[in-house]
Amino acid sequence: MRVVAGQISHETNSFSPVSTGLEEFRARGYATGEEVTERFLGTRTPLGGFFSAGEEAKMEILPTVAASAVPSGIVCADAYQHLLQQLRTGIAAAGDIDGVLLALHGAMVVDGIADAEGDILRQVREWVGDDVPVVCTLDYHANVTDEMVQRADGLFGYNTYPHVDGFERGVEACEFLAAVLDGSVCPVRSVTRPPLAPPVVPARTGWGPMRELMERAFSWEERDGVIDVGAYGGFVYSDVRDAGLAFVATVDGDRELAAHITRDLAGRAWELREDFVADLLPPQEAVWRAMQACGRPVILADVADNTGGGAAGDGTELLRAMLELGAEEAAVIMIPDQEAVQRAFSAGVNGSFSGEVGGRIDGLSGDPVQVDGRVRLLSDGQFTHRGPMSTGLRSDLGRTAVVVCGGVEVMLTERRLQPLDPAVARSVGIEPVYRKMVAVKSAVHYRAAYEPLAEEIIEVDGPGLSSPNLDRFDFQNIRRPVFPLDSM
Numbered sequence: 001m002r003v004v005a006g007q008i009s010h011e012t013n014s015f016s017p018v019s020t021g022l023e024e025f026r027a028r029g030y031a032t033g034e035e036v037t038e039r040f041l042g043t044r045t046p047l048g049g050f051f052s053a054g055e056e057a058k059m060e061i062l063p064t065v066a067a068s069a070v071p072s073g074i075v076c077a078d079a080y081q082h083l084l085q086q087l088r089t090g091i092a093a094a095g096d097i098d099g100v101l102l103a104l105h106g107a108m109v110v111d112g113i114a115d116a117e118g119d120i121l122r123q124v125r126e127w128v129g130d131d132v133p134v135v136c137t138l139d140y141h142a143n144v145t146d147e148m149v150q151r152a153d154g155l156f157g158y159n160t161y162p163h164v165d166g167f168e169r170g171v172e173a174c175e176f177l178a179a180v181l182d183g184s185v186c187p188v189r190s191v192t193r194p195p196l197a198p199p200v201v202p203a204r205t206g207w208g209p210m211r212e213l214m215e216r217a218f219s220w221e222e223r224d225g226v227i228d229v230g231a232y233g234g235f236v237y238s239d240v241r242d243a244g245l246a247f248v249a250t251v252d253g254d255r256e257l258a259a260h261i262t263r264d265l266a267g268r269a270w271e272l273r274e275d276f277v278a279d280l281l282p283p284q285e286a287v288w289r290a291m292q293a294c295g296r297p298v299i300l301a302d303v304a305d306n307t308g309g310g311a312a313g314d315g316t317e318l319l320r321a322m323l324e325l326g327a328e329e330a331a332v333i334m335i336p337d338q339e340a341v342q343r344a345f346s347a348g349v350n351g352s353f354s355g356e357v358g359g360r361i362d363g364l365s366g367d368p369v370q371v372d373g374r375v376r377l378l379s380d381g382q383f384t385h386r387g388p389m390s391t392g393l394r395s396d397l398g399r400t401a402v403v404v405c406g407g408v409e410v411m412l413t414e415r416r417l418q419p420l421d422p423a424v425a426r427s428v429g430i431e432p433v434y435r436k437m438v439a440v441k442s443a444v445h446y447r448a449a450y451e452p453l454a455e456e457i458i459e460v461d462g463p464g465l466s467s468p469n470l471d472r473f474d475f476q477n478i479r480r481p482v483f484p485l486d487s488m
């Protein structure tokens with residue numbers, strides 16, 4: 001069997017003024033043809049799962065394109081058309097094919113196309129015809145639309161947030177494709193979206209309402225004939241009509257049962273709506289509490305300035321609080337700031353550093369902070385993910401510097417990336433376990449690797465485009481009424 005595989009993935013925060021062009025995809029990850037295999041074979045990612053399960057099922061997996069960019073603002077139409085064309089060329093070059101496997105996100109917004117994944121699936125369906133099954137993986141933060149559910153034969157969303165099951169969902173999608181191809185299942189799907197669009201922080205799957213809903217979805221999966229039940233947290237910051245929670249059931253033949261399952265889950269989600277709340281501390285209070293803690297390290301999660309949610313990541317409020325309060329043995333992981341990196345490289349190792357840091361990219365995560373200190377280390381910013389997420393994937397932060405200012409180490413990078421893996425800090429000689437407090441720009445993903453080593457975690461209420469405080473955003477496109485934007 002010949003199966004083409006590809007990835008076009010972006011989580012779009014429509015409130016970000018930083019538009020996403022081809023350069024942003026090139027900076028994070030853009031590969032075609034055999035480069036896709038080289039980059040993803042053996043990684044704990046959906047594509048890694050396609051390759052692994054494909055080999056197992058004796059499928060020939062034919063890579064087309066794999067492109068993803070760090071979450072940011074709306075994707076430029078020309079970048080999107082370019083990536084789509086790469087996918088089309090790859091599919092055409094593959095000749096006669098039996099199936100298509102795609103690693104999509106589900107919350108990508110393109111200039112002029114609110115439902116980018118629905119558009120991708122619609123076009124792929126047109127290219128390959130109705131007889132070739134098209135199966136995709138989706139992020140847990142997908143805003144699942146009717147178009148997506150109609151066009152794909154199967155959708156396999158991550159069951160975890162932090163997302164530690166990308167590989168498993170890739171495997172599952174591939175095994176499902178094999179079952180469709182050999183005729184052993186005849187899948188039908190249903191989707192239900194309750195009027196519920198919580199922020200991402202209280203929608204992590206190891207806690208609270210989503211833990212219960214995931215468990216309920218898993219228990220439905222044990223029923224005869226049920227192939228998959230997906231519970232999606234959605235991504236409210238995309239501000240598209242269908243943003244928010246969604247439940248998708250894939251069942252062998254029984255349409256009624258599929259609809260019953262998704263209505264059951266949506267009904268329970270609605271009952272739990274008041275539980276989607278985050279408990280946050282202002283930056284000064286958070287740093288003060290970390291200074292008083294007995295054990296170490298205290299992780300200060302800058303949840304509102306989460307690069308992984310489309311915020312700039314160069315927010316300064318935690319750094320400012322650390323400097324003002326005189327925090328010791330503290331580290332800020334990390335602040336992307338090309339000008340500051342250039343200044344550090346000009347000064348050289350042990351050179352003195354004096355200048356403003358952060359607050360430049362979108363100006364929405366706090367003002368620049370004056371840092372007067374010493375350059376401790378310069379690096380090329382290369383590292384490999386070693387934690388439970390994207391394990392084995394190599395990443396590039398661009399030129400990177402560590403500047404020491406009093407008791408605070410500030411990691412400065414050229415590129416934006418969510419520092420969810422302690423490997424980021426360790427790549428510049430900062431071992432989180434030995435620090436009193438570590439600030440990370442991440443909403444939830446850091447928990448996968450940091451929870452086991454943290455003495456305490458404090459979620460911080462700073463400024464930024466992934467703030468759980470939705471009153472700070474001017475929503476334009478999401479359907480109304482929707483909870484918690486509207487009291488219902």
Ligand SMILES: [Zn+2]
Nearest residue numbers: 139140141163
């Ligand atoms: Zn996600």
